[in-house]
Amino acid sequence: MVKIAPSILSADFANLEREIRRIETADYVHVDVMDGLFVPNISIGIPVVQCIRPVTALPLDVHLMIVEPIRYVERFCDAGADLVTVHVESDSEENLHGAIAKIHAKGKRSGVVLKPKTPAEAVLPYLKEVELILVMTVEPGFGGQSFMADQMDKVRAIRRLIDRHNPDCELEVDGGVGVDTCRTCIEAGANVLVAGSAVYKAEDIPGRIRALRGE
Ligand SMILES: O=C(CO)[C@H](O)[C@H](O)COP(=O)(O)O
Numbered sequence: 001m002v003k004i005a006p007s008i009l010s011a012d013f014a015n016l017e018r019e020i021r022r023i024e025t026a027d028y029v030h031v032d033v034m035d036g037l038f039v040p041n042i043s044i045g046i047p048v049v050q051c052i053r054p055v056t057a058l059p060l061d062v063h064l065m066i067v068e069p070i071r072y073v074e075r076f077c078d079a080g081a082d083l084v085t086v087h088v089e090s091d092s093e094e095n096l097h098g099a100i101a102k103i104h105a106k107g108k109r110s111g112v113v114l115k116p117k118t119p120a121e122a123v124l125p126y127l128k129e130v131e132l133i134l135v136m137t138v139e140p141g142f143g144g145q146s147f148m149a150d151q152m153d154k155v156r157a158i159r160r161l162i163d164r165h166n167p168d169c170e171l172e173v174d175g176g177v178g179v180d181t182c183r184t185c186i187e188a189g190a191n192v193l194v195a196g197s198a199v200y201k202a203e204d205i206p207g208r209i210r211a212l213r214g215e
């Protein structure tokens with residue numbers, strides 16, 4: 001079944017509780033954390049994760065776009081993250097294994113993320129130890145960008161690797177996903193679709209979530 005993870009990057013931050021209640025028919029709440037170093041933008045962090053935790057029963061999918069995420073993963077877990085993803089480009093392989101181990105030690109799920117220019121093989125060192133792989137379909141840093149269809153070969157390649165080596169692992173795509181692009185992501189093998197602007201710009205959010213699932 002296809003899961004939808006609305007990104008609150010496109011929500012009204014002055015009314016986050018209300019904005020999260022509007023997406024209660026989704027499967028995850030996607031939280032984009034940006035540090036102004038790994039990406040050229042600054043968004044939200046640990047106190048916001050802590051505040052939204054009691055507002056929803058949905059799992060919090062925390063996408064860390066920060067350098068050296070090993071420094072902060074435990075604090076995001078303690079704040080209420082259920083799934084924490086770290087970019088393969090954000091630190092050494094040794095430290096990324098360390099970050100994944102810290103997330104697991106907190107009893108949470110972990111994942112690795114690939115920027116558009118990073119090849120599929122970059123997941124190999126982590127493939128058997130993570131619960132999710134996230135393929136970016138825009139350059140990370142901003143919501144509302146155009147979907148990069150050229151990432152679909154990478155999604156297909158990672159789907160084959162997952163099926164062979166870690167079949168329970170989820171495959172998520174993030175960036176520019178909307179009603180026009182969800183089908184190509186699903187056909188390429190993604191089972192979790194992040195959508196920020198496509199969800200929050202919709203008049204009928206539950207209807208838009210159903211449409212993104214392909215229902
Ligand atoms: O990680 C992200 C940006 O770095 C966001 O999750 C992503 O951009 C979602 O927003 P949209 O669906 O509007 O593209």
Ligand SMILES: [Co+2]
Binds near residue numbers: 007030031032063174
């Ligand atoms: Co994201």
